[in-house]
Each structure stands twice: as structure tokens, then as C-alpha cells.
Amino acid sequence: MVVAAVLALVTSIAYGSSDLVAGIAARRARPIAIALWGHVAGTLVVGTIAWSVAGRPPLSGLVFGLLGGAVAAVGLVLFYGAMARGSVSVVAPLAASGAVVPVAVGVARGEVPGVLGWVGLAVAVLGVLVLATAMGPQTAEPNPPCAGARPGCPDEGAARSPRLPPPLAALLAAGAFGSAFVLIDAGGSGATSPLWVAAGLQTGGLVGLLPIALAGPLARLAVPRAGLPVLLVAGLLAAAGDAVLAIAFTLGDISVVSVLASLDSAVSVLLARMVLRERLSLRQAGAVLAVLTGAVLLAAT
Helix, strand or coil: CHHHHHHHHHHHHHHHHHHHHHHHHCCCCCHHHHHHHHHHHHHHHHHHHHHHHHCCCCHHHHHHHHHHHHHHHHHHHHHHHHHHHCCHHHHHHHHHHHHHHHHHHHHHHCCCCCHHHHHHHHHHHHHHHHHCCCCCCCCCCCCCCCCCCCCCCHHHHHHCCCCCCHHHHHHHHHHHHHHHHHHHHHHCCCCCCHHHHHHHHHHHHHHHHHHHHCCCCHHHHCCCHHHHHHHHHHHHHHHHHHHHHHHHHCCCCHHHHHHHCCCHHHHHHHHHHHHCCCCCCHHHHHHHHHHHHHHHHHHCC
16 A cells, blocks of 8 residues: 555656646647647657557556546546636636545445545645645646646637536536546556556547647647757656556555545645745645645555
């Protein structure tokens, strides 16, 4: 369980770093270009590694990964639409509550953490909910806690989102994010290599992104040569997070791994403070402290 917890935290670090780097890349390229080419790079790299290490892909793991990535991509579109049309203070916490889904699945399986684990879950989720309403200016997107669908493209995703009431869209997005975790966990069961689950996850995210990318002028997908390295780093960090997450699910309980892998918003805030010298508000500092405390308690269970 300790190894799974550590890997889940590494996932959050990879996702949070990807969000920050994508924000920097957005200074030189359109978010849709960052999202598209980041996914292409991640899919190619993870797929190549999976083929080299695990051989030919088993159908089950690849399909579960594809479904997880596609579901997460749908969740992002709903989330961006809700953010564009509703109040951040309402939409962001609702969308960030997706971790409830894998926790409920874990409890239904009999994976019930002890008292310390429940306290850690509650404190970590509370910190994530608070941070969801305290976004920094350097992130490319409002740090939705999901796997397989980052980097994202908020403006174009919002434009193609169905016009649902923002709270409803946020709750549907939360359900999609949580379901993606469940699908990733299911894909790694049995003899399936988690690397192929991660490859499917990246591919599913790419498939979900293509209709948005191809719906407008192709010129907006161009990336200046100077922006390529940063873009590739953002995409590969997200892909690395997907791979580590898929491995973590094979080693630990779905509830603990899902929550610890959803702490990327705290990572983004801390990195923005250390690297970009952004100032932390009192609310952000308290939320980060809650996230770190919850992570320690969960890792200790």
C-alpha cells in the first residue's frame, strides 16, 4: 500500500507539473495546439514503451484505457462549459468532487480504510475542493482532477460544451472524472500490463480531442519552433502521470490511489510559488496544508 500511495503522489506531481508547464507554453501557442500535440507525443511515447516492455496489447486493458481517456475528455468539455457559464465558486468544487466515485466503488468492494485513512481522505478532499476555487494565473486550465485528458483547451472545449445548467454540467463532469479512475483501475486487473492501460488512456484522450481540434482553422494548431520543447514537456509529464497512475492502481486500493492522484492542484500552486514566484493567498496556503496533511495520513494507512 505504501508503494501505491507513493506512486499516486508521483502522479499528482506529474499532473501538477504538466499543468504549470502547459500554462507557460500557452504564452507561445494556442491551448488547442498544446493539447493536441501534447497528446500526440504522449500517445506515441507511452505506446512505444508499452510495446517494447509488454509486447502486443491485450484487448481488455487497451479498451478500458481508451474508455477512461474518452470519458475524461467528455468530462473536461462539460467542466469547461460549466466554468464559462457559471460561478467558479460553485462549479469548481462540484467538479472536483469526482473522487467520491472511486471511493464509493472501493467501499463497495470492501476496501474500507481505517479511522486514520478516513480522516486523511476527508482532509485531502477538503483541501482539493478549496483549491479548486483558488486558481493561479499561470495554469493553462483550472486543474480538473482527472487523468488522461490533459493538457486541455478551456476556450474551445467550453464553446463545444452542451448548454446545460452549470451546476448540472459540473456534477456530470465530476462523475466522468471519477468514472475515468474506475475504468483505469479495471483495466489493470488480471495479467494486463498497466503500460497498455496508460497508452489506451492517452489514445482515448486524443480521440476525444480530435473533433475539437479539427472543427476550426488548422492554422491555430501551429506551434512556433521555440515553443515545441515546452509543449512536449507538458504532454510527456501528463503521459508519465497516466503511466504511473495505472501502475499504482495495480498495487493499492482504488479509494486511496484516486484521492492521492487528485492532488495536482496543490502541486501546481506550490510550483507556481517556487518557480514563478507567485504569492500564495491565505486560502491557498491553508488548502495546500490540508492536502499535504491528508496525503501524509493516507500514505501512513
